[in-house]
Structures are given as structure tokens and as C-alpha cells.
Amino acid sequence: MKRRDLFKGGALAFLGGALISPYDTIAGLAPKQKLGKTAKNIIFLVSDGMSLGTLNLASMLLERKNGKTSNWLSLYQQQGKVTRALMETASANSLVTDSAAASSSWGGGVRVPNGSLNVNADGSENMPIWQKFKKAGKSAGVVTSVMATHATPAGFCVNSKKRSDEAGIAKKYLELGIDVVMGGGLENFDAKLRKDKQDVFADYTKKGYAVCKDRQSLLAHTGVKQPVLGIFYEDALPYAIDRASEKELAEKVPTLAEMTKQAIATLSQNKNGFVLQVEGGKVDWAAHANDTPAALYDQIAFDEAIAVAIEFAEKNRDTLVVVTTDHGNSNPGLYYGSKADKNFDRLQKFKYSNNWVLNGIGKSTSASQLIERIEFAQGYAIKEEDAKAILKHYEKLDEEGLYNPYKLPYKQYAQIQSEYTSVGWGGIQHTADYVELAMFGPGSELLKPFVKNIELHNLMLEATGVMV
Template sequence: MNRRDFFKGGSLAFLGTTLLSPFDSIAAITDAKLNGKGKIAKNIIFLVSDGMSTGTLNMANLMLSKKTGKSSSWISLYEQNKVVRALMDTASASSLVTDSAAASSSWGGGIRVPNGAINVNADGTENTPILQKFKRAGKSVGVVTTVTATHATPAGFSIASKKRSDEPGIAVKYLEIGMDVVMGGGLEHFSPLLRKDKQDLFAVAANKGYTVVNDRKSLMAQDGPKALLGIFNEGALPYSLDRASDSTLIEKMPTLAEMTRQAIKTLSKNKKGFVLQVEAGKVDWAAHANDVGGLLYDQIALDEAIAAVIAFAEKDNDTLVVITTDHGNANPGLFYGPQADANFERIFNFKKTNNWILDGVNKDTSVTAFIEKVEAAQGYAISKEEAGQVLMHYGKLDEKGLYNPRNLPYKDLALLQTKYTSVGWGSMDHSGDYVELAMFGPGSELLKPFVKNTDLHNLMLAATGVLA
């Protein structure tokens, strides 16, 4: 079976040292490149699998290899020795374990900030985000994500904000600084019907020359407009697995790869180049939920985007591609047992995520109905005792929590699910692990084997010859 067949229909549808010492300078690195030691990159595409522990990358590759006979695009780059590879320290200014706001700010502003802040230091001073630096240098800039377009990771490249939670304010700032491409979810932060201040940011964007699109068909009809604002859903986009088995969602919601290709089509019209961040944001959300179907299929969605980006970069020869994550999350893995292979292969036939299962249940759902729901969604039958263990939590749901506002029993379902998938979890939160980092194209020769997250800020400036 080839890769294209794997992604058609149903769930199968988708399947010590730092870069710069205190005595080094960006100018010195740039001079060295100009003197023939390296080529200046015209463009940068920065791909982020948010919250990707090493086990996530591993299992997505196992899944693709087992089903299609081919490695993932990410692992193929390793196998073919096409990239420079490193480990990255992801700590923030306030903790060894970062959140996404501080992590992206480390890349974006080049300085570690406290968790929860976006390019704002503990003393209240602000660091200039890298997309603003590239914008001043004449390049086009953009962000693409599967969560809200105003979420922490895209924002960390783009703006400064004391609170990552101020997404309505972040939306305003995007338009003020003139982002050339913004795509993802977050209708509530742009629509006058949903914003508390009733501002119509779609109208503001249109007046500034943006082409505004709200569905997949409209997006795919674009042939590289001057500027593009694509907001496709209230809240985040659906999980890739749930989208793949729902014809309505397939028609309305673009994939991450489709958004990425359209972003490149728009941004690459600038002769001075462009810088684009692409985020698979729901990998992180699935890890927080210990949702293996959500996790692996969204990781594979990023892998499709990686393939599209590498295809562009190989043809272009002027593009530095960065592939990484901002931090680990939940440390999932496939664990030994006599049925490990067969159990893992069950995930190949999942039609729905744990999120879909649990969000569609309430305190009146019967044990029998829940067993049937799980079997229809994921192909295995849990026991009455296991179903009852999960259902007992629906009498005490609340609306608190960033990633789990209904306090759904994700952990309980994940724990019983391990028996059927052989996938286990270390936690339901971020980790302080060093993470994977790979670079392809001009500028990749600057990468050392072990770096801090802040080093990437200086590397990107040096790779493009842009001085801060």
C-alpha cells in the first residue's frame, strides 16, 4: 500500500554547548557565510510539533512504516542524512519545564521569559519578536496552526503580550504589525459576533488588503493573494482523525499541509523572501489528554506538511527548514507485551479520538451505550466495569481548565485503553526533556549538536544575513 492510499477514507484516511558563546556575534557568523563558508538563506520555514515527546515521533513512524512500508517524512530525512540534527534544551526563565508561550518566545525574542508571557520579561520589558525583525528587513511573514491562530506558539514568533490568554488582543496586534499570512482557528477572536468588544477584525483585515477565507474551498481557490487571513473554526481546528471520518469536516476544514502550501504560495511572491511558522498545535492537546488517536494522526498531519515543505525547499534551494518541538508532553510510548504489535495496530483502524468519545457522553449515558460508542469509534469492546469507571465522572463535570474545560475523564479512558493499544503515558503535562531538532538547507551548517531554545533566534538571523 502506498502512502496516498493510507490517507484515503475513514481513519486510515489520514494516517553542554550552545550555538553562540557570549563572545560570538551574529555579524561574525554572517560575514563567514558571505565569505563562502555558507549560503545565505532567503526564506525560513519553521515547523513545530507542539508538545511532541520523542515517543510521539517514534510511534508515528512505526505506524506509517507498518502500514505503508515507508518511514515518516521526518525520520526519512534522518535515514537519508539530509538534515543536521541536534538536541535542544527547552527551559523557560521561570522553570526547567516550559509552557508554549515561553518556549516560542525563546525562539521569537531570543530571550527566555517566564511561563505564561509572550516576549515579555519578568521586569515588564519587551523583546522584539523575530517576525517583526524579518518584516522590517522586507520579508513577508506568516503563521499557520491547527489551534487558534492567536495561540501561544504562533504568537511567540509574532508579538509581545504579558498574558498568553489575551487572544483577542493578540488578534488585533497581528493586523497592526501587518502579518502577511495568518491561518488557523479562533473565530471568536476575529468575529464581531463573538468578540466582547464587537470589533470586526475581518472587516479591518479586508480594509488592509487581506483576502479573508473561512473554509477549505475558499482557501484552495486562492492563487497567492497579497495577504491572507484564514480562520476556519471557532476554537481549534478538529483533530485530524475526527476530520478524516466526517465528510462535512473534510469539506470545510483544510489540512495542515494544505494551509502550508497556500501560505507558501502567498509568501513566496516576495522577491526578498519570507519566514513562516507552521504549528501542529493539537499534538500538544492530545498529549495533555493522553489521547493516542488524536496524538498520532495529528503528528502524521504534520508529517504531510513536512513533506510539502521539503519538496518546496529542495526545488527552491534558498530555504532553511527547521523541524522541531517546543517541549515534550506526557512522554507516551509503545510498551512490551505478547500482544504489543497487534494492540498497536488497532490504532490504524481508529475512526474517532478519545476526545470525540468523551465529549459526546453525559451523566445519562448508559454503560451499554458507552461500550458501543467506544467499539464503533475505535474497534474494541471494553468491559462493563471499565465503562462504569469512566462514566462515574460525569456526575461532577465543571467548566474549568485550559485544555479540558469540562473536566472530562481522559486519564481514566487512557488507562483502560493501554490494555487494548499497549501505549502508555508518563503524565498529562509538559516535560523538561531535551527535544529533537533538525535543519535542512542553507544555514543548517550553523547548528551544533546541542543548543538552547534561544539559540535558534540568533541562528535564523545569521542564516538570512538579517542583523537585529
Template sequence: MKRRDFFKGSSALIGASLLSPTAILAQEHEHIELKDGQAKNIIFMVSDGMSAGTLNMADMLLRRKEGRVSNWISLYEQNRVKRAFMDTASASSLITDSAAASSSWGGGKRVNNGSLNTNADGSENTPIWMKFKAAGKSAGCVTTVPITHATPAGFCVSSKGRSDQAGIALKYLSSGFDVLLGGGTEFFSPSLREDKEDVFKRYRNANYTVLENKKDLMHAAKSQDKLLGVFHQDGLPYTLDRSNDASLVERIPTLSEMTATAIEKLSKNPKGFVLQVEAGKVDWAAHANDIGALLYDQIAFDDAIKVVLDFAEKNKDTLVVITTDHGNANPGLFYGNKANQNFDRVQTFKHTNEWILSGVDRNTSASTLVDKIAEAQGYSISKEEAARILKHYQTLDEKGIYNPRNLPYQELARLQTAYTSVGWGSMDHSADYVELAMLGPGSELLNPFVRNFELHNLMLQAAGQPGGTHVDS
């Protein structure tokens, strides 16, 4: 497949870009009969912030703990997918943020970091899920972070800034997306929104069933309404913490459960559907250098891959895309004569570093912290090591994204390396080329090396829809 074939028909859209988004969609997306070999459905799976080390350590953990290979690596072992490296740059940097990364897929153009499908000159790129909605397909997003967060938003809306999550919640409503599942109560609840607007009520009035817990989700696919599921304030709890807390297990659904419900609901449309599935807290864990949070949320994503593969096996007209938007922190298992037994400690972790540090304050004693870490992760640090961590609680001076309390994540991670043999390159995104796997109709279009924005046109072409615009960036 030659690169120019991705962009066939793009010149017609350059002139159309002067029209309103509604006019563009009406012009572009007249009904097209599905031909043999075209994708009726597209499921796009994103483990946000997944470095190569995250993928391979999660697989090693599963092999050593459960005696099984991860679903993602199994696809490689069985040669079931087309595989590529993907360049993840944004328009403003070699190192992307999640908003620009998702916008490259969603809008077909690279935009500046922080932007959602909005170019530097203020013009907007029509998000791909809106294009598929205009073509008659159902569309949805599932995530473990706020449903209004950058990665789902990049497929759905345009916005000058990713931080306007309260506004994004309203944009989703006006666009009529069919399934929205994740966290972010503060962007829907009148008691938490700054403008005090009851956005939940607005969704209910627009024929959405609003889901608040796992029990609601289990019966949701039977509803005739569209679905809005918001299960927690901010992001959902980390998988490791959830799985060791009975109240969270009862109340908070897993990524697999949300994915299964979304597929069941969306697949009722005879014209097909498009779905994005994101493990958003893989990225948050990488920012925190939190190895237990990272690997168990990656495994939860891998479990969701199994749900998607089971559907695709029965529905051969489904294109499955599995990737990440960028690397983060570049974790790895490093050499040492105790590396195996150190890494095996992660098998028995009960809680994340976040759980440990959130339960500590300036009055916590060193011996109490030693006991807390032993309870949570099964090894005993020294009182001197505990004192180094506790010193940070006098000033709470550590900065970092997704660390509003300035907790000493980096200090604990550095100390933890001696007990797990896992080291970290940073606490932020990397410019690494990333893994990309595809199976199903359209996967044959994938070249061994692609730039992130090229996937926009590939998905449209796979489904027999008009191509998007092209910027050689």
C-alpha cells in the same frame, strides 16, 4: 562553529534596546544583499508538545499501516539533515510552556512562562518575524489551533500574557503579517468577541482576504491581498475525527493544505519569506492522553513536512527547521506479549477519545458507551469498565488544560492501555531535551546541543541579518 559566533554584534543592540521597537527595526534592518549560501526563505516547523515517543510511534504506525517511513525519520535515515538535541527551559522553570518556548525562538531571550517576548522587568524583545518584515521579507504563520495562540504569537508579537488572544489578533493586524491561517473565530467575530468588535472587518479594510473554509483556501494564493484564514472556533478538529466526517473534510483544510497555500502566497516576494508551521493539537492530544488524536495529528504534521521539503528541494535557498517546543506526557509503547497486535488497533481507529467522551452524558448507559467505543476504535470494553468512566459524569471532576468540560480523559486513557499497550507519563509538559533537525543554508551553523533561544540568532545569521541580543540563561 563557536558559540560566540551566534552573538556577534549583540553589544550594539544592547544600547539600541532603549529605543522604540520601530526605531530599533529601522536601525537594524537596512537592506542587505543576499550572498551565496545565505537563506532567502526560512520555514520553521513545530510539532507542539511532541515527546520522543510521539515521533517514534507515529513512524511505527505509518510503517505498519502504510508500509512507509515518516518524512521526518526518513531525513535521518538518508542523512539529509543536521540534527541536535535542544534544551527547552524557560526563564522561570526547567519546564516551559508554549509561550515562553516560542518567545525564546522569537525574541532571542528566555522569558517567564505565560509571557510573550516580555521580560520580568516589563521590557520587550522584538519578535523575529517583525525583524524579517522590516528587512522586506513576507511573513506568516499556519497552525491547527487558534492563530492567536502562543506558538505563532511568540514569533510575531510581544504581550505580558498569552491569554490576551483578542488583543493579539489586533497586534497581528497592526504589524501587517502576510499570511495567518488557523482557528480562533472567537477572537475575530463580533458575535463572539467580548468587546463585540468586528475584527474580520478591520482586516478586510486593511486589504486582507478573509478565508472561512477550505474552498476559500484553494483559491486564496491568487489573491493580491494578504490572507487571514480562520476556519473554526477554538482549535481545528483533530485529524482523525476530520478524516471520518465528510462535512469536516469538505469544510476544514488540512495542515498540509494550509502550508501549501501559505508557501505559494509568500514565495511571490522576490526578497523571500519566513513561515512558521505548527501542529498545535499534538500538544492538546498529549494533555488529554488521547493516542488516536496524538498520532494522527503528528502524521498530519509529517505530511506538511513533505510539502515543505518539496518546496525546499526546488528552492535551495530555503532553510527548513523541524522541531518541537517541549515534550508532553511522555507517551510510549510498552512491552507485553500482545503489544504488536494491541498497537495495531490504532490503525483502524475512526475517532478520538475526545469524540467518544464529548458524546456521553450522565444519562448514557454502560452498554451504549461500550458500543460507542467499539464503533470509534474497534475494541470492546466491559460494562464494568464503562461504568468506571460513566461515574465521572456525575461530578465531572477531572481537571486539566484544554478540558473545559472536565471530561474523564485520564480514566479512559488508563483503561485504553490494556487495548493499545500505550502508556503515559503524565498529562502535562516535560523537561525533556527535544529533537531538532535542519536542512538548507544555515543548517551548518547548528551545534549538536543547543539552547532554545540560540535559534533566534542562528536564523538571523543564516539569512545575513544582524544578530539578536544574548542572555546567558
């Protein structure tokens, strides 16, 4: 079977700088060897906060539903076609990294403290890798399912002491001339939502960008040689499972795969090549909430973007594709029991995330109404005492957790839900697990079986022959 055939009818159908020379010998690079071909392009795909369990569960869900494994694991089944490694993910000040430091390790080639973007503890800065490639004449872009100004895309592009300065990062992208910027985060671009009332959309338009605010305008941009700013939602984009169940959302918000395809179509018009980072950012958000359906279906949406990247790389053999995550999060798994298979298969028919369920109830919701809402959204009926226990939190919202500003009872709901799915979670935070890393295309032969995150910076420079 030809590798390109693996992606036909698969997951795509499921949901609708360090100052060191890149040529210096460093740990993590294979012994110096002559490359078969220099990479002209790089597509770097990151499923943010993806524990190995998330990858496993999403692939099993796909296989049990439509008989095809994930595109990521399909690559592994083709021996000799993909180089695979484990990656250590620490930051400068912790064994457990945040996304800013993790992305900066790739972006700047140096481990920085959690919370900062390519800024060292002493205040010095490391040039981000997308800036290096811009200086070499390549086009550069970032695509994400969360805010376009969030930590992971920003780590490849900008320097900032605080990852939280997303309003400032929106303007830095323009100053740097990042050619494609796509995701959510209207509040960082729209004059009505920004604190300083600056119309950043207008600033991009003045610099010649096509500004897209919905799916249709983005899809209409195909083949146009023009930089693109695509901001489609306030805050992060909706979870993939919720988007698929809401006609209005599906019409307004593009999928990660669609954004990836449009980004490649724009960037690939540069004869000098391009570099693109694609982030499945809401996999991490779902893991922080122990939201099983959100995590698995967003992982599947990310997997669809992998298929887009591989399809392009199959046709353009000068393209290096990197597929990985920046860190683990909460370590989900399918746990043994007499009903484990039957319970897990329930996820095939889920319509909505736990986030959708919990944000649609309040103090006035009755136990029977909550039971009915869950049965509609996810196909099972919880016990009355469990419904009452969930609703008790709404009397005084008190649960903690990152990306949980309303303190909704995500963790407790996940514990109750595990009785019906057999999926359990190890916590609600990032982990220090070594993570999966796969490479396909020219430059992948440089990868050793075990690397530190910072080593990918120089590997990408060497693979492309860029020396800055």
C-alpha cells in the same frame, strides 16, 4: 534514490529579540564559517508538545499501515542531508516551559517567564523575530491547527504580557502586517463572538487581506498576490482523525498541509523572501488528554506539512527548513507485552479520537451504549465495569487537566484504553525533556549537536544575513 522521491505516496496519502548582534559569537552556533549560501526563506515547523515517543509511535503507525516511515524520520535516514541536534527547552522561571515562553525563546532570543510573549520579568520587551524579518523586507506568516492567536504562533510575532489576550493578539497581527495568518479562533475575529463586538474580519478586509473562512475559499486563493487571513473554526481546529471521518469537517476545514502549501504560495511571491512558522498545535492538546489516537494522527498531519515544506525547499535551495518541538508532553510509549504488536496495530483502524468519544456521552448514557460507542469509534469493546467507572465521572465531572474545561475523564479512559493499544502515558503535563531538532538547507551547517532554545533566534538571523 533522490530525496524528493521519498515523499511520493508517503505520509501525504495517509489522511486525505535579543539586542545582541546576530553575528556575535554565542553558545550553540558552530565556529564562524563561510556559508555555502544565504537563506532567502525560512520555514519553521513546530509539533507543539511532541515527546520523542509521539514521533516514534506516529512513524511506526505509518510504517506498519502503508510500509513507509514518516517524512521526518526519512530525513534522518539520509546521512549528511540533514543536521540534527538535541535542544534544551527551559523558560526563564522554570525547567519546564509553557508554549508562550518556548516560542518567545525562538522569537525574541531571550528566555522569558512562562505565560508571557516576548516580555521579560521586569516588563521590558524583546523584538520578535518575524518583526525583524518584516523590517528587512521579507513577508511573514503563521499557520497552526489551534487558534491562530495561540502562544506558539504569537511568540514569533508579538509582545504581550499575557498569552491569554488572544483577542488583542488578533489585532496586533494586523497592526504588524503579518502577511499570512491561518488556523482556528473565530471567537477572536468575529464580531458576534468577541466581547468587544469589534468586527476584526472587516478590519483585515479594509487593509487588503483576503479573508477565508472555509477550505474552498482558501484553495481558490492560490497564486493571488494578496495577504491572507484564514480562520476556519471556533476554538482550535478539529483533531485530524475526527476531521478525516466527518465529511462535513473535511469539506470545511483545510488540513495543516493544505494551509502550509497555500501560505507558501502566497508568501513566496515576495522577491525578498519570506519566513513562515507552521505549528501542529493539537499534538500538545492530545498529549494533555492522553488521547493516543488524536496525538498520533495529528502528528501524522504535521508530518504531511513537513513534506510540503521539504518539497518547496528541494526546488528552492535558498530555503532553510527547521523541524522541531517546543517541549515534550506526557511521554507516551509502546510498552512490552505478548500482544503489544497486535494491540498497537488496532490504531490503524481507529475512526475517532478519545475526545470524540467522551464528548458524546453524558449522565443518561448507559454502560452498553458507551461500549457500543467505543467499539464503533475505535474497534474494541471495553469491559462493563470499565464503562461504568468512566460513566461515574459524569455524575460529577471532576478530572483535572489543561485544555479540559469540562473535566472529562481523559486520563482514566487512556488507562483503560492502554489494555487494547499497549500505549501508556507518563503524565498529563509538559516535560523538561531535551527535544529533537532538525535543519535542512542553507544555515543548517551553523547548528551544533546540542543547543538551548534561545540560540535558534540568532542562528536564523545569521543564516539569512539579516542584521537588525
